[in-house]
Amino acid sequence: MNSMIRSPRIVAALVAVIAGLALALLLLNKNAGVASADPVFSGGLKSSVSPGSDTALLGLKKANPALDVAGARLVLADSAGSLWLTSSSNGDVCVLEKINKPDTQDAVSSRFVCKAPAEAAVEGVIGGVPGHWFGVVPDGVDTVYSGQDGRSTPVKVTTNAFRLPAEATSVTVPGAAPAPLVTAAP
Amino acid sequence: MNRLRKLVGGLVVAGALAAVAPSLAAAGTEHYCAGGLSAGWRCASGNAHSVNSMYVEVVTDHTACAAVGWGFGGYSPSGSVSLVACTSGSGTMGGWRNAVSDGHGAVYNPNGSTTDYIYDAHASW
Numbered sequence: 001m002n003s004m005i006r007s008p009r010i011v012a013a014l015v016a017v018i019a020g021l022a023l024a025l026l027l028l029n030k031n032a033g034v035a036s037a038d039p040v041f042s043g044g045l046k047s048s049v050s051p052g053s054d055t056a057l058l059g060l061k062k063a064n065p066a067l068d069v070a071g072a073r074l075v076l077a078d079s080a081g082s083l084w085l086t087s088s089s090n091g092d093v094c095v096l097e098k099i100n101k102p103d104t105q106d107a108v109s110s111r112f113v114c115k116a117p118a119e120a121a122v123e124g125v126i127g128g129v130p131g132h133w134f135g136v137v138p139d140g141v142d143t144v145y146s147g148q149d150g151r152s153t154p155v156k157v158t159t160n161a162f163r164l165p166a167e168a169t170s171v172t173v174p175g176a177a178p179a180p181l182v183t184a185a186p
Numbered sequence: 187m188n189r190l191r192k193l194v195g196g197l198v199v200a201g202a203l204a205a206v207a208p209s210l211a212a213a214g215t216e217h218y219c220a221g222g223l224s225a226g227w228r229c230a231s232g233n234a235h236s237v238n239s240m241y242v243e244v245v246t247d248h249t250a251c252a253a254v255g256w257g258f259g260g261y262s263p264s265g266s267v268s269l270v271a272c273t274s275g276s277g278t279m280g281g282w283r284n285a286v287s288d289g290h291g292a293v294y295n296p297n298g299s300t301t302d303y304i305y306d307a308h309a310s311w
Contacts, residue, residue: 056282062310063241063280092278111271111281119275126274129251135274171274179274182251182296186228186267 040121040138041085041093043160044073051084056098056110064088067112072096075136076161083161085136093120095127095136095161123176130182133164137173145172216291217308219261223250223295228267229304230255230290237289237311242270243280244293245305249273252280252307255292267292286311 051057052070061069072084075095084096094114099107113127124137124144137144137157144162145152147170155162164171164181172178219229244252251272258265270281283289291309295302 059239059241059282060280062239063243063282064278088278094278107284108270109282109284112279113271113273114278115273115276119277123275125277127271127279129269129272180249181274182249182269182272185269186294186296 041136041160042139043075043085043136045075045077045159047074047077049074049082051086051096054098057084057096060096060110060112064112064114066090067094067096067114069096075159076134076163078163080132080163083134083136085160088114091117093117093125093136095125095134097127097134122173123179124173126171126179126181128164128181130185131166133168133171133181135162135164135171136160137162141174143174145174146170147172147178213311215308215310217306218291219293219304219307221304223261223293223302223304224263225295225297225299225301227261227263228253228255228265228292228294229261229307230259230265230267230292231309232259232290234259234288234290235309235311236287238286239282239284239311240286240289240291241280241282241310242291242308243278244307245278246273246293246302247276247305248295248300248302249275249297250279250302250304251294251296253292253294254283254286254309255290256288259290265292267294269294272296 051072066088068086072086075085076083081099086094092114096112098110115125124135126135142157143154146155146164146168148167169183170178170180216231218231242252251269253267253269255267271279273279293307
C-alpha cells in the first residue's frame with residue numbers, strides 16, 4: 001500500500017479523480033435552484049414556453065448571470081405579461097417579468113427582482129415600476145392588501161403570485177409591515 | 187490501469203468544460219455609483235452608450251430603482267432617468283431595455299428621507 005501511495009502516477013490519478021468529483025458536485029449544486037429546493041414557494045403553472053429559450057427572459061442573464069432562468073416556473077400569465085418564480089445562485093428568491101407588448105420600441109422588455117430567502121419568506125418579493133407592481137409570496141398566503149387613498153383592498157394571490165392595482169401606494173403581506181411603493185417616476 | 191486513466195480523463199475534461207461553460211457573455215459592462223445615494227438623488231454611469239439593448243442591475247440595502255439615465259453622469263438631484271425596475275425594501279433588481287441612444291446605466295433613490303447604500307450597480311450591453 002505504501003509503495004502505491006508513493007507512486008507519482010497513482011497519486012496524480014487520485015488527485016485528478018478528486019478534482020473531477022469536486023467539479024461535478026459544484027455543477028450539480030449550481031443547477032439546484034432555490035425555486036425547487038425551497039418548499040415555501042411551491043407554485044407553478046404549465047407553460048408551453050421554455051424560459052431557457054425565451055429571448056426576453058434569457059436576456060435577463062445579461063443583467064444578472066446568477067439568475068436561474070432555465071429553471072424558472074410560470075406563476076402568473078395575463079394580458080400584461082407573465083411572472084416567473086426562480087432563484088439566483090446565491091440563494092435569493094427571484095421573480096422575473098416578461099412584458100407582452102412593450103409600449104414603444106425602446107421600452108423595457110423584461111425585468112427581475114430578487115430578495116434574500118429569509119426576508120422573502122416574510123415579506124414576499126415585490127417589484128415593478130410606479131403604476132405597475134407585482135409580487136410573489138410564500139405558500140399559505142392567499143391574500144395581500146393593496147393600500148391607496150387611505151383604504152386597504154384585498155388582492156387575491158394565485159400560484160404564489162399577484163399583481164397590484166395601478167393606483168397602489170403600498171402593499172401589506174400578512175405578518176409583515178406595510179411596504180411603501182414608489183409612486184411617481186422621477 | 188487504462189480504464190482508470192480513461193475515467194480520470196473523462197472526469198477532468200467534463201469538469202473543465204463545466205467550469206468554462208457559463209455563457210451569454212456581455213459585449214461590455216460598466217460598474218458605477220457604489221456607495222451611499224442620498225434621498226431623492228440619482229446616479230449614472232460616467233459613459234453614455236448607444237446600443238441596441240442595455241441590461242441594468244442594482245443591489246441595494248433599501249428601496250431603489252435600476253434605471254437608464256440621459257444627459258448626465260455621476261450624482262445628480264434631478265437628472266433625467268427612466269426606471270427599469272424597483273424593489274420594495276432591500277434586494278436586487280434589474281432588467282433589459284431595448285434601443286438605448288446615448289443612455290447611461292443609472293440608479294435612483296426614490297425615498298424622501300433615507301440614504302440608500304448601493305452595493306453594486308452595473309450596465310451591460
